[in-house]
Amino acid sequence: MVSSKSKKMIWLIWLIIFPAGLLLTYHFFPPQIAGQEVNLFAFFILMFFVSAMPMVINNTPIFLLQWVSMAVFLTFGLFVEMVMVQLGVIILLLKLKVQKDQLFRLPLNSLMFFAVSLASGIAYFAMGGKTGADVIANPEYFWIATSYPVIHFTLNQLLLSIIQYTVYGRKSSFFEKDLVWESVTSLITFPIGLVLYILYLEVGLLALLFVGVPFVSLSIILHLYYSSVKINDYLQKATEIGHQMAERLQVNDVMELFIFKLSEMLPVDHAFILDVMDREQLHLIYRVEKGRKKPLDLPPLRKNEGISGLVWSTRKSALFHSKKEWKSITKEFLPDAAESIICVPIVRSNEVVGVLLLSSNKKQAFEKSQLMIVDILCSHFAIAIENAKHHEETKAISERCALTRLYNYRYIENKLNDEFSRMQMGERELLSLIILDIDHFKQVNDTYGHQSGNEILCELADRLTHLMNKAGIAARYGGEEFVVLMPDTSKGDALDWAELIRQNIANRPFLLKQHIDESGKNLAVHITASIGVASAPEDADDPLALIRHADRALYVGAKRAGRNRVAEYVK
Secondary structure: OOOHHHHHHHHHHHHHHHHHHHHHHHHHOOOOOOOOHHHHHHHHHHHHHHHHOOEEEOOEEEOOOHHHHHHHHHHHOHHHHHHHHHHHHHHHHHHOOOOHHHOOHHHHHHHHHHHHHHHHHHHHHHOOOOOOOOOOOOHHHHHHHHHHHHHHHHHHHHHHHHHHHHOOOOOOOOOOHHHHHHHHHHHHHHHHHHHHHHHHHHHOOHHHHHHHHHHHHHHHHHHHHHHHHHHHHHHHHHHHHHHHHHHOOOHHHHHHHHHHHHHHHOOOOEEEEEEEEOOOEEEEEEEEEOOEEOOOOOOOEOOOOHHHHHHHHHOOOEEEOOHHHHOOOOOOOOOOOOOEEEEEEEEEOOEEEEEEEEEEOOOOOOOHHHHHHHHHHHHHHHHHHHHHHHHHHHHHHHHEOOOOOOEOHHHHHHHHHHHHHHHHOOOOOOEEEEEEEEOOHHHHHHHHOHHHHHHHHHHHHHHHHHHHOOOOEEEEEEOOEEEEEEEOOOHHHHHHHHHHHHHHHHOOOEEEOOOOOOOOOOEEEOOOEEEEEEEEOOOOOOHHHHHHHHHHHHHHHHHOOOOOOEEEOOO
16 A cells, blocks of 8 residues: 555656656657658557557456557657657556546656656667668667667566565565566567568558557457456356355345355445335345445435436446446435445346445446346345245244244254253353243133233233343243243353243233223233243253253242242252
């Protein structure tokens, strides 16, 4: 990371050196372009295409300006070559979509190319080289011209290494993969520059057609090939992500994986998943900024409201390269730093069920090909979410009591086995179990009716849920019996909780609405409960023993002792 002070220093050095250096170069090495303005413009067009269409090798874009600059130098002189290269640098940086915080790269690269051009040119002239020399008729000039690209390449790599170390704090080696590729391609293309110069002396502008057009065409073909390879790679990743999401059985797990994988593939700084509620509003259900979850405290949107509402309404994906493009239509929750945006409808069974919005703090961070991949991934995501919802609903039905919505006997039995396994592995030290049974519950049913009995069971379940919160897991064990499983809780603490439960039941009347009394008024009924407590490993070595001993404490220690009391298991 380059500091702000270093960036300012780079700009200051550029302002001091570059303008003065360019003027001095013009003075000592004046351009030789009289009557060749058209030819010069043709070379600039060639330079433009070479800068704008890099050759992509090993997934690395390589901008080969040197072979064109060499032909320009040998033809028009040092000053023209300098100006042409500087224009090429600007085109190059525009192609790379350099952001505002990286603008210091413009003066940095400008200075580097200026220094390389100046030093190489001076070395060429010092060896006796001349501009416009016929290197075929005069072999001595041929070898001087041949040495020019070697000096140019060596100085370029040397300065590049110095910049990497002084500005970025990185040591570069001549054996790094990217540097090796650039070195090989540069050494291959420098002879093309020499051939272009020789042909230009013989046939004029036709040389640009003979040499430049094939080279530019090859660059375009390689660029298109690289794009197709990149899209194919995206498609493979999308398929893998789709399979991974299909394996997740929890809705939240699916959303986390989806956003995590998208953030790996794309430069995502902020991600939002919105769900269509009652076909009227978009509600935020998942929000991540800079890899961290954020509260879902943002207002809902309606159709045609903001980017998400517009995508929901039109069912069409949206891609924005900068804030200027979307600022006038957004009504959303986008951070101030957001620039590029991808917004895609999540469609299931030909109906929009949600919207995905991704944003980046960089301009032009996303491409059309990436929009297509996100669209495909949203289809996988919609299927995975629906499957996860069905699994959660099915699991809830199998693990929950249909009446009270508490966990049922099957769940608590599996949970007990799991907790004892954790105790055996040393992950859990204590485990307590509370069992309670409503006293004289049959009389309640006989007196007020079974509907009233169900009301009492439901209200008791609510009281247990709110009272225990995260301290324990409440479940309906069967009939009028309830259990509370309390991991990492000693018997003493469990007895205190059990007493709190007993008081909560005995001291607060239960309100009956569906009783058999025809008066139509709500009835307040007082009930009590007997409670038994046992703990492991103190009282039991296995799940069944813990249940049996807590049940024994309930009936022997509480029921037989008069009910409405708490009893602990005693060996």
